Amino acid sequence: MPSGEFFDVLEVRDPQAREEALMGALAAHVAQAKASAPYYARLLADVDPDTICTREALAALPLTRKSELGAIQAAHPPFGGLTTLPAGRLQRIFVSPGPIYDPEAGGRDYFRFGRALYATGLRSGQILHNTFSYHFTPAGVMLERGARALGCAVVPAGPGNTEMQARAIAHIRPQAYSGTPDFLKTILDKGDELGLDLSSIRRGHVTAGPFFPALRQYYAARGLTVLQSYGTADLGLIAYESEAREGMILDEHVIVEIVRPGTGEPLPAGEVGEVVVTLLTPEYPLIRFATGDLSAVLPGPSPCGRTNTRIKGWMGRADQATKVKGMFVRPEQIAEIARRFPELGRLRLVVDLAGDSDAMTLRVEAPTSAPGLAERLAETLRDVTKLRGAVEIVPPASLPNDGKVIDDRRPVG
Known part of the structure; x- marks a missing residue:
C-alpha cells in the first residue's frame, strides 16, 4: 500500500x-x-x-x-x-x-x-x-x-x-x-x-x-x-x-x-x-x-x-465532422489537403451561411500568398470534399492553436 x-x-x-x-x-x-x-x-x-x-x-x-x-x-x-x-x-x-x-x-x-x-x-x-x-x-x-x-x-x-x-x-x-x-x-x-x-x-x-x-x-x-x-x-x-x-x-x-x-x-x-x-x-x-x-x-x-x-486536460472534441449541402465534411479531408501542401501551417475550414445556403471558406496559414496558391487550394478542396469553397490565405501562426479543424458557425436550430 x-x-x-x-x-x-x-x-x-x-x-x-x-x-x-x-x-x-x-x-x-x-x-x-x-x-x-x-x-x-x-x-x-x-x-x-x-x-x-x-x-x-x-x-x-x-x-x-x-x-x-x-x-x-x-x-x-x-x-x-x-x-x-x-x-x-x-x-x-x-x-x-x-x-x-x-x-x-x-x-x-x-x-x-x-x-x-x-x-x-x-x-x-x-x-x-x-x-x-x-x-x-x-x-x-x-x-x-x-x-x-x-x-x-x-x-x-x-x-x-x-x-x-x-x-x-x-x-x-x-x-x-x-x-x-x-x-x-x-x-x-x-x-x-x-x-x-x-x-x-x-x-x-x-x-x-x-x-x-x-x-x-x-x-x-x-x-x-x-x-x-x-x-x-x-x-x-x-x-x-x-x-x-x-x-x-x-x-x-x-x-x-x-x-x-x-x-x-x-x-x-x-x-x-x-x-x-x-x-x-x-x-x-x-x-x-x-x-x-x-x-x-x-x-x-x-x-x-x-x-x-x-x-492540458480535456480541450474539446476532435470529431468535428459536419454536413455541408447534404454531404459530410470530415477532419480527415482537411488533413489530406494539408498533406498535399506540406509547406503550409494550420488549416481551418469555416462553415457558415451565405443567405440561405451553406458556404465554406478554407483559411490557410502561409508565409506568402504564392501566385496561384489560392486557386490550387480551392481546386484541391473541391477534389477532396466534392464541394466548392473559398480560400483565404492568412499569416503564419494567426489561426488559434485549439485543435479545431472544422469551425461550423451556422446557427443551431
Whole structure:
C-alpha cells in the first residue's frame, strides 16, 4: 500500500528511464495483442511486433477510433475481438452509451484510479463518498476500486437523491467525495439548506464534466481541496491533477500521443490535437486508440515533483465532422489537403451561411500568398470534399492553436 508524498516510485522516475521502460514493454504488448486478440491479429497481420519499440514505429500503426468501436463490436460481439480473455473470464461487463461494451478484468485496481485519488489526498483508513453511477457504466466501480486499493472504505452513493446524499455524509462523516464537478456543490448547498454538518468532506476528486474556475473558487472558499482527472470508460485513467494544479500528469501505464485531427500523425509538443492512447493492459490491449478528445502537451515536469508528461486536460472534441449541402465534411479531408501542401501551417475550414445556403471558406496559414496558391487550394478542396469553397490565405501562426479543424458557425436550430 502506498505511503508518503507519492503513490509509488514510478511517479518520480527519470523521464528517460520511464520512456525506455514504456518502449521496452511496447513490442511484447503488441505481440501479445496480435497473438491473443482477433481484432489485432487482423489489423496488425503484416506487422512484426519486434520492430514496434519506438514512438516512431508506434506512430506507423493504424488507429482504432472510439467513434468506430460500436460498429467493430457489433460485427464481432461482444468486444469486437479486442480483448484477450473470453467474456466469461472477466469480472464485469459494462454498457456505455452507443452502446459500447467495456470489459473489466481482475487485479486490485484495474482502472488505475488509485493513483489519481492518492494525488487528491485520499489515504488508507479514510472513507470515500462515491456518487458515480454503478448501473451499467463503469465510473462508480472505477473510483471504488481505486479507493479500495488505497485501503479506504467506500459509500456507494451513486447519483441523484441529493437530500439522502447530504444526510448520509452528515451521519457517516466521509473525508472525501468523488463524482462530477458540480454535484458536490449541489450536495453542499442542500446540506446548508437543511442545517447539516458536512464539514467532514475535505477533499474531492472530480471527472466526467467541466470544472469551471468559478466552481474551483467556490470549493476553495469552503476550504476544500478538489482536483480532477481525465479518463474514459475504455481506457480508465489517462491523466490526473496534483495539488500543483498545473495541467494533468499522465498515468504511468499509458503511452499518449497527440495527433493531428483526422490523421495518426503526431504533433509537436504544445500543439493541440487528438489524444491517442496505447493502453498497456494485457486483457484489453488497446493500441493507438483515438479518443476523439483534444488536448496538448505542456512543457516540463509538474512543480509537485512528479516527472511524467503533463497535458492540458480535456480541450474539446476532435470529431468535428459536419454536413455541408447534404454531404459530410470530415477532419480527415482537411488533413489530406494539408498533406498535399506540406509547406503550409494550420488549416481551418469555416462553415457558415451565405443567405440561405451553406458556404465554406478554407483559411490557410502561409508565409506568402504564392501566385496561384489560392486557386490550387480551392481546386484541391473541391477534389477532396466534392464541394466548392473559398480560400483565404492568412499569416503564419494567426489561426488559434485549439485543435479545431472544422469551425461550423451556422446557427443551431
